[in-house]
Amino acid sequence: MRFDIITLFPELFAPFLASGVTRRAYESGQVQVRLWQPRDFAEGNYRRVDDRPFGGGPGMVMLAEPLRRCLEAIRAERAESVPAPVVLFSPIGRKLDHASVARWSESQGAILVCGRYEGIDQRFIDAYVDQQISLGDFVLSGGEVAAMALLDAVARLQPGVLHDQGSHQLDSFNPALDGLLDCPHYTRPESWQGAPVPPALLSGHHAQIERWRRDQRLEITARHRPDLINAARAAGQLSRVDETLLARLAAAQD
Known part of the structure; x- marks a missing residue:
């Protein structure tokens, strides 16, 4: 399976993917992970990916267009007859549980969108996001921690990743x-x-x-x-x- 992660901070994933018992899943290719920086798909000298919200208020909102271009590049590289679902980590999403992790562990993977700042332009969400997931009733600074949680939970269910094949059966x-x-x-x-x-x-x-x-x-x-x-x-x-x-x-x- 393959997970493509759209994130403004891909460097956060480097130690995570190379540490602990779950690294076996990434090293073996059982769980493939590709990191995508939306700034690479932004325009202008500053590669801007956010702007002030219409209507005023604090913070910034991630622009829809760099995310759309990034998503199209991912889909072109995956070249799948059945497009992988686009997942956004969000407080309004369904809480992640063991049953959903088990389903993800047997899936083709997904495209994970890690939001930042005050959020993402709703028009991108309406047009492209298939599913929203929450870790619980609290707010994180971005979706990266949530993406790592999903990857870790999925990776440890892959055959041969844990020392004892039946270990996760007692979770x-x-x-x-x-x-x-x-x-x-x-x-x-x-x-x-x-x-x-x-x-x-x-x-x-x-x-x-x-x-x-x-x-x-x-x-x-x-x-x-x-x-x-x-x-x-x-x-x-x-x-x-x-x-x-x-x-x-x-x-x-x-």
């Missing part, structure tokens, strides 16, 4: 865990600052360990994200044992 929100949050994890030493490792994890009893982890996932999810418990229940993913534990936890809180 929070993964369908393999019925969409629950993950359980706590422990490593050596067995006692640290007087806090021991839970005995179940030292038992060597596989079924006991898995039951402890399941109970922890249920308890943590019920405490922090009860909406995920409701979704798992609606999907018929909770057993009688699960429900008994949840009922006991609810009674303890009353």
Whole structure:
């Protein structure tokens, strides 16, 4: 798959693409990344890409024309019979979640537009943007951090990127865990600052360990994200044992 990123700050991506376990996805070409500087498609000596907003107000607005030219150059290079979707990172977009990341991980990729300043001329958005994505109910200085978040989430799902092929199956929100949050994890030493490792994890009893982890996932999810418990229940993913534990936890809180 290929992601083309339109950004005024392509230099921000260099260390990201060369660091950490996900770099394997970029080095192998499983996830191809091309960076595009809209200033290269702007006119005039100053290669201007922004201007003051009509109607007044603070800040500047990114010009539509350099973005359009940049987008056309990308499409010409990709030369796809089915054009890749154009994605803008924006507060009005749908929040990125595991399900959408999983879909992106099996897609042809996309053209990611990283806005800056007060935003992008709405006419470009209306004419060319197919989808808008948000990381959450907060505002970033630009779309670059959001683009990196999407790339990282997609890259780690590619075969061979993680050391353990099944590692991501145990991530929070993964369908393999019925969409629950993950359980706590422990490593050596067995006692640290007087806090021991839970005995179940030292038992060597596989079924006991898995039951402890399941109970922890249920308890943590019920405490922090009860909406995920409701979704798992609606999907018929909770057993009688699960429900008994949840009922006991609810009674303890009353």
